Amino acid sequence: MSAAATLGLKMQVSPDTWKGASAHNMKLSQAIIARCDQGMRISRRTDPLPLLRDACIRESNDRIHAYVRATRAVVVQLRQKLVATNEEIKALTRGKEALERSLEHTRKDLALSRQSVELRGLRPSREKEPDAADLCLLEEQAHLLSSKRSLEVQLSKAQQQLQVLSLTRARLAAVLQERSRVTDLLCHSMSSTVAVSHFSSSSSQIFDRQRKVGFLPQSLVPGNERLQRSKSAQGSYGVQRSKSHSAPAPLHLSVIREETEGHRGSLGPKEFEEKQTYLDPYETFSPESRDSVQLASEAILKSQEIRRELRAAVDNKKLLQVSAHNTVNEGLTRKLAETITITQHLQVNAGQTSLAVHRARRCLETQEKGHGYLLGPESIANLTTRERLDRPLVKVYQRHPSTELPEAAHFAQV
Incomplete structure (x- = not known):
């Protein structure tokens, strides 16, 4: 019985159709899982980060x-x-x-x-x-x-x-x-x-x-x-x-x-x-x-x-x-x-000229007065006895001949 049971367990019990369908489903699941992982990887690369x-x-x-x-x-x-x-x-x-x-x-x-x-x-x-x-x-x-x-x-x-x-x-x-x-x-x-x-x-x-x-x-x-x-x-x-x-x-x-x-x-x-x-x-x-x-x-x-x-x-x-x-x-x-120097010289020269004018004026006045003295008085009535030509002293002198005096000639020249 044990040998028969062991022999039965080693033998395939399920049908081949079911086994093939199961294997096909597992392969399809693995492909879906791979595509999902690839999508998640792409999502992690492209989707915004949480922070x-x-x-x-x-x-x-x-x-x-x-x-x-x-x-x-x-x-x-x-x-x-x-x-x-x-x-x-x-x-x-x-x-x-x-x-x-x-x-x-x-x-x-x-x-x-x-x-x-x-x-x-x-x-x-x-x-x-x-x-x-x-x-x-x-x-x-x-x-x-x-x-x-x-x-x-x-x-x-x-x-x-x-x-x-x-x-x-x-x-x-x-x-x-x-x-x-x-x-x-x-x-x-x-x-x-x-x-x-x-x-x-x-x-x-x-x-x-x-x-x-x-x-x-x-x-x-x-x-x-x-x-x-x-x-x-x-x-x-x-x-x-x-x-x-x-x-x-x-x-x-x-x-x-x-x-x-x-x-x-x-x-x-x-x-x-x-x-x-x-x-x-x-x-x-x-x-x-x-x-x-x-x-x-x-x-x-x-x-x-x-x-x-x-x-x-x-x-x-x-x-x-x-x-x-x-x-x-x-x-x-x-x-x-x-200008000051020339002015001073002119002032000195003007003083000297003024002194010369005064001297000439005094000389002229003296000469005029002397000329008046030489001319004598204007009227014969003003002659003094000593100035007259016929004064007694002259008359006594002229009693002798050739006793003419030059006094009258000098007076005439003046």
Whole structure:
């Protein structure tokens, strides 16, 4: 019985049809299972991840933070350039005021020179012949006219440059206001009490980081010669930022996929490299900002050159004016000394002439009186006895012959 039972168990009991159907069903099930696994693998590769929403939010926030911080760095640069423009306007205004004072003094000196020339024209006709003093006055007047024209040209340049700086400042202010619109939720602690060194180091790191991730162009990076700021302007706005608050780089979608490696199938290097996508942010240093900063830099450089020209023109004018004044004063002083000397000589000569006139007048009066004495009295009745020709002494003398006296002949000659 046991042998028969064992022999029965080893023999096939079910029919072949049922066995073939079962084998066909199992093969079909294995094919369905393989297709399902393949679909799940494809689904893991293509379907969104469960944390995609959080990853996208984090990536967007990081992108926003990086953009806002880069924009704040641009705002710092624009504010620095705005402060530098304001300081340049103040300096150029002071130079223009000094130039206006110098021009006013030149005009006064020119009016005084003209009055001096007109005053010397009132001399007597015999003294109107031009001399060295007149030549000095004419040379001074020509020099003052030339200085006046050159100063007016420099003043016109300064006024035009002030207008350019004013327009540049207005444009910088507008761009600064437009760039600051996205920094409302960001800390604005950029006080001037912060050390300049902290601002230099941290801002350089921020600019390098933003340039690497694509936020900033090379032209805005500190150290670039075209947009190099002065140390005085850097001291006005400083910023100190720790490493924990530095601007993070925007995330790649590939990095997100690497973090969720267990939820997707493996990809080849080339396929993975083709599928990764970089989220490029908008450029924070806009063309308008670049143009405004470039125009402000050019305007500041030109203004500095004009200020140097103004300072040189004022100094040169002072030196030449002092030299001309000294020459004119020396010439007029010599002319005055010569005039005083001639006046003194004329006064001495006039005194001597007056003395000669008095002597001649006394001599004439004496001669007239002596001539009167010689003529004698006008009437014979006024003759004294001793003056008469028939006085007793003469009559007694003429009693002898040949006793004629020459007295009568001498009187007749008078």
